[in-house]
Structures are given as structure tokens and as C-alpha cells.
Amino acid sequence: MKITFLGAAHQVTGSRTLVEWKPERFFLVDCGMEQGENEYSMAELPVPASMIEYVFLTHAHIDHSGMLPVLYKEGFRGKIYATPETGNLCSIMLADSAHIQETDAASETKKNLRTGKGEVQPLYTVEDAENTMTLFLPCEYGKLMMIDEGLSVRFFDAGHLLGSSFIEFFLEENGIARKLICSGDVGNLNQPIINNPQSLKDTDYLLIESTYGTRNHDSANDPIPVLLDILSSTFKRGGTVLIPSFAVGRTQELLYFFREIKQKHLLPDFQDFPVYVDSPLANEATAVFLQCSPACLDAETLEIMNEGFNPIWFDGLYTTVSSDESKALNSNTQSKVIIASGGMCEGGRIRHHLKHNLWNEKNTVMFAGYQAAGTLGRIIYDGAKSVKIFGEEIDVRAEIRLLHGISGHADQNGLLSWLSSAKNRPKYVFINHGDEESCTGFASLLHEKGFHAAAPASGSVFDLSEGEWIRLTEPILRKKASADTKPVVAKKKQTQVYDELINTLRSLNSYAESLKHASNADLRKLTEDIRKLIH
Ligand SMILES: [Zn+2]
Numbered sequence: 001m002k003i004t005f006l007g008a009a010h011q012v013t014g015s016r017t018l019v020e021w022k023p024e025r026f027f028l029v030d031c032g033m034e035q036g037e038n039e040y041s042m043a044e045l046p047v048p049a050s051m052i053e054y055v056f057l058t059h060a061h062i063d064h065s066g067m068l069p070v071l072y073k074e075g076f077r078g079k080i081y082a083t084p085e086t087g088n089l090c091s092i093m094l095a096d097s098a099h100i101q102e103t104d105a106a107s108e109t110k111k112n113l114r115t116g117k118g119e120v121q122p123l124y125t126v127e128d129a130e131n132t133m134t135l136f137l138p139c140e141y142g143k144l145m146m147i148d149e150g151l152s153v154r155f156f157d158a159g160h161l162l163g164s165s166f167i168e169f170f171l172e173e174n175g176i177a178r179k180l181i182c183s184g185d186v187g188n189l190n191q192p193i194i195n196n197p198q199s200l201k202d203t204d205y206l207l208i209e210s211t212y213g214t215r216n217h218d219s220a221n222d223p224i225p226v227l228l229d230i231l232s233s234t235f236k237r238g239g240t241v242l243i244p245s246f247a248v249g250r251t252q253e254l255l256y257f258f259r260e261i262k263q264k265h266l267l268p269d270f271q272d273f274p275v276y277v278d279s280p281l282a283n284e285a286t287a288v289f290l291q292c293s294p295a296c297l298d299a300e301t302l303e304i305m306n307e308g309f310n311p312i313w314f315d316g317l318y319t320t321v322s323s324d325e326s327k328a329l330n331s332n333t334q335s336k337v338i339i340a341s342g343g344m345c346e347g348g349r350i351r352h353h354l355k356h357n358l359w360n361e362k363n364t365v366m367f368a369g370y371q372a373a374g375t376l377g378r379i380i381y382d383g384a385k386s387v388k389i390f391g392e393e394i395d396v397r398a399e400i401r402l403l404h405g406i407s408g409h410a411d412q413n414g415l416l417s418w419l420s421s422a423k424n425r426p427k428y429v430f431i432n433h434g435d436e437e438s439c440t441g442f443a444s445l446l447h448e449k450g451f452h453a454a455a456p457a458s459g460s461v462f463d464l465s466e467g468e469w470i471r472l473t474e475p476i477l478r479k480k481a482s483a484d485t486k487p488v489v490a491k492k493k494q495t496q497v498y499d500e501l502i503n504t505l506r507s508l509n510s511y512a513e514s515l516k517h518a519s520n521a522d523l524r525k526l527t528e529d530i531r532k533l534i535h
Pocket residue numbers: 059061064160161185
């Protein structure tokens with residue numbers, strides 16, 4: 001039985017892992033879309049999509065689920081196992097993603113026609129997304145399911161997003177049994193609305209994310225005081241707080257905080273401030289949250305509901321939907337909060353609001369989520385003085401703030417404590433879903449702590465029966481820049497020589513990993529040689 005690392009290898013998006021649990025029998029864990037500017041290329045699926053029998057989906061975020069309709073288009077007709085909440089969220093998120101693909105393709109086609117080029121086909125259509133949804137089967141947390149010969153699974157609450165899971169796989173081939181757990185995204189402790197991650201179970205192999213593998217969140221993790229400061233300082237200037245927000249999860253958390261601020265009268269001078277959620281997808285997701293199983297909700301949220309309050313609804317909440325209503329928000333000069341779709345400002349209505357608000361120093365842009373390298377959000381957050389939006393150069397004069405303490409991901413301490421929540425250590429830890437620094441840094445940390453761990457590059461294959469690498473590939477650098485999001489202040493580029501050094505170090509790491517059975521004398525000699533190099 002083998003595991004092949006495909007997506008989210010040395011990067012944060014495009015989660016996809018292939019398992020061959022018996023000869024020529026395959027399942028995928030997640031089938032996500034790459035987002036933002038990716039440093040590395042992802043290896044192709046090494047088998048036809050029609051040979052994949054199952055997909056086990058950890059959660060609905062597009063970087064874990066967004067390529068399912070492509071898999072369907074390419075011939076996958078197996079079953080997709082996920083919690084009911086993940087299924088409900090995917091139903092709206094995949095349709096939304098398909099709609100974006102269709103719109104982008106139509107606009108590219110329009111441009112092409114003017115220059116005599118051909119029609120552009122969307123990556124997938126709304127129909128493909130709808131067909132994909134017919135393959136979903138619901139799974140309950142904690143229930144062992146026999147899927148096939150030599151393949152049983154159990155989903156546990158990963159505490160990252162409504163319905164999110166880490167998945168335990170019981171694999172058996174020729175009398176050899178192995179356990180594998182895939183973490184999906186590990187949730188942060190004390191996130192509003194949802195539960196904390198359940199404890200890790202004992203396992204032979206663990207595939208763990210490393211978004212924050214080398215960093216810890218701000219220790220003061222109560223976001224309400226920061227939010228109050230941002231709101232009151234902006235409203236005193238007569239400005240608007242613009243929040244680029246992920247439609248699913250983060251938006252509902254923000255609504256939870258705004259409900260609390262209003263319910264407890266924490267901003268008495270501006271008690272009636274309006275909040276506009278300018279994202280049809282976010283509003284549909286809010287409806288999914290409102291209908292979820294109570295098993296997904298934490299004790300505090302259940303208590304608020306028992307007191308007769310809606311945890312994510314309040315007076316002054318407006319859910320604008322039409323694009324005309326969205327545009328009208330920018331001619332309304334009243335101080336307000338606009339939560340708009342496009343968490344990393346790469347698409348969605350936020351770009352339109354940024355164009356109208358970024359130049360004005362009265363306003364604040366509040367980032368409330370991770371900004372991947374290369375995205376417009378990251379460029380603004382990193383301090384660009386001006387940015388290009390819809391081909392127009394816009395000065396960045398608004399205040400740029402970050403709402404701390406609301407990450408959906410466990411930080412380094414959180415990952416370590418989740419790892420140690422199992423009674424026994426996994427025999428081997430594979431690390432994915434982190435940028436270069438995070439995944440390799442987290443691997444080094446685990447080595448220091450005595451774990452066997454590696455952050456494999458895309459295309460690497462490990463034999464789960466024998467416990468050894470079959471193939472360790474090198475990451476393949478891919479450099480590209482989007483013309484629309486290029487900062488006017490050019491960022492310093494790494495030199496080729498530096499890239500070469502980093503690649504060589506990576507090869508050294510892979511080489512060291514392959515020396516598991518080498519003699520102690522050889523290992524000692526190599527260690528001394530490396531130490532000499534460092535000092
Ligand atoms: Zn996620």
C-alpha cells in the first residue's frame with residue numbers, strides 16, 4: 001500500500017493525496033484547487049480519474065474541495081465521503097466556484113474574439129458541480145465505516161470549519177494492517193461557534209498540515225478588544241471598515257463577534273453601526289450554519305441559542321445581494337462595516353470596494369485571515385504604496401489592520417499539542433499544507449523532538465507497508481506573476497543562486513531521510529560534516 005503526495009506539498013493550497021490501499025485500487029484524500037501564486041508545480045494525478053474509487057473529503061474549503069468537479073469531468077464516478085455539513089457547504093461553494101469559472105471563461109472568450117483567437121472553455125461548469133454533488137455520501141463523526149475490503153474509515157471533528165474533519169483510515173493488504181490519519185486543517189482552540197479539535201488517535205502514519213508550522217498566534221487571542229479599537233477609531237474619522245473575508249467560516253465568526261459587541265453594548269457611541277455582508281455565497285453559508293447539527297456547535301453557542309438569541313444575527317445586519325446594491329454601498333457615506341467576498345482580494349466583490357475605498361485615509365481595511373504570498377491581499381498587507389485594481393492604479397492610504405486571534409488554524413504550539421494528544425507517537429509524520437518555510441521548519445522541529453518526519457515534495461511516494469520511501473522528488477519551481485496584482489513598488493526578488501542553495505538544502509534533507517538504515521559511523525560522519533559547514 002502506497003501514499004503519493006500530490007497537492008499542498010511545500011505550499012498552502014491544492015490539498016490532494018493519493019492512496020493505493022490495494023494493488024491498482026485508489027482513493028484520494030481531498031481534491032483541492034491551488035489558489036494564489038504558487039511557488040511549485042503540482043505533480044499530475046498518476047492514474048486516470050476513472051480509477052479513483054473514493055474521495056474522502058476533510059472539509060469544504062475550496063483549497064481542499066475545489067477540483068472535485070474536474071475529477072468528475074475526467075471520469076471519476078466513485079463516492080465522496082464527507083460530513084453532512086461539509087456536503088451542504090460544498091453544494092454552495094462548488095456551484096459558486098463553477099460560476100466564477102464560467103464567468104471568467106466567457107470574459108476571456110470575449111477578449112479572444114476581438115483578436116481572432118478561439119473560445120475559452122471553463123475549468124468546469126455549474127452542471128459539473130451539480131453532478132459532483134450527486135456522489136456525496138454523509139459520514140457522522142466518530143462512526144467507524146467499512147467502505148471496502150481492507151478499507152475502513154472514521155471521521156473526527158477537526159475544529160477548523162463547520163463540518164471539518166480529520167480522517168482515520170484502517171488499511172489492510174495481504175494480512176498487513178496499517179493506520180493512517182490525515183489531519184486536513186487542524187483547528188485553532190476556542191474558535192467561536194464550532195468545537196475544538198478532537199484528540200489525535202494512535203496511528204502508524206500521520207499526514208499533518210503546517211500552515212503555522214513555524215509561528216505562534218498572538219498570545220492575547222481575544223479578538224473583541226482589537227475589533228472594538230478598529231471600529232471606534234475608524235468610525236471617529238467618519239470612515240468605513242472594509243473586511244475582505246472568506247465567505248464560509250470567517251464571515252460567520254465575524255457576525256458572531258458583531259452580535260456580541262451589539263448585545264453587550266461594547267461600543268456605546270456607535271451602537272447602531274450597520275454591517276453589510278456583500279457576498280451572496282457568505283449569505284448562503286450563513287444559512288447552512290443556521291441549519292447545522294447541534295453536534296457541530298460549541299457549548300457557548302448552544303447557550304446563546306438556549307437564551308433565545310441567534311448567535312450570528314443582529315439588528316443592523318444587511319445582506320446585500322444584487323451587484324447594483326453592492327455598488328450603491330460606495331455612494332453611501334455613512335460609517336459602516338462592509339464584509340465582502342474575496343478573502344485574499346484575488347476575486348469577488350472586495351476588489352470593487354477596495355477600488356473605491358483604499359485611497360481614502362478615513363477608511364480601514366481589516367484583514368481577518370491568512371494572506372497567501374502573491375495575492376493582492378498580501379501585497380496590500382505587506383505595505384505596498386499603491387496597487388493596480390481592474391487595470392487602475394490606486395493609492396493605498398486607508399489604514400491597514402489585522403484582526404489577531406481568529407485564525408482557523410492551530411499554530412505551532414497547537415499542532416504540537418494536537419500531536420501529543422495521541423497516547424503514542426505516530427511512527428512517521430508527513431507534513432504538508434504549509435509554505436516552504438513552514439513545512440520544512442516544522443519537519444526540523446519534529447526531528448529535534450525525536451519524530452520521524454518529512455515534508456515530501458509533490459510526486460513523492462511512500463510505501464506504507466514497508467515504511468520506506470519509494471520515490472523522493474525535488475520540488476519544481478514555478479514562477480509566475482499576475483499583471484493585475486503586481487505591486488507598483490516591486491518586491492525584492494530572490495536571486496537564482498539563492499534558489500539553488502535552498503534546492504540543494506532540500507536535496508540534502510531528502511538524502512538524510514533516505515539514510516534510515518545506514519551505519520551509525522556513516523551517519524555520525526555526515527552529521528559532523530554538516531555541523532562543520534554551519535559553524
Ligand atoms: Zn481549510
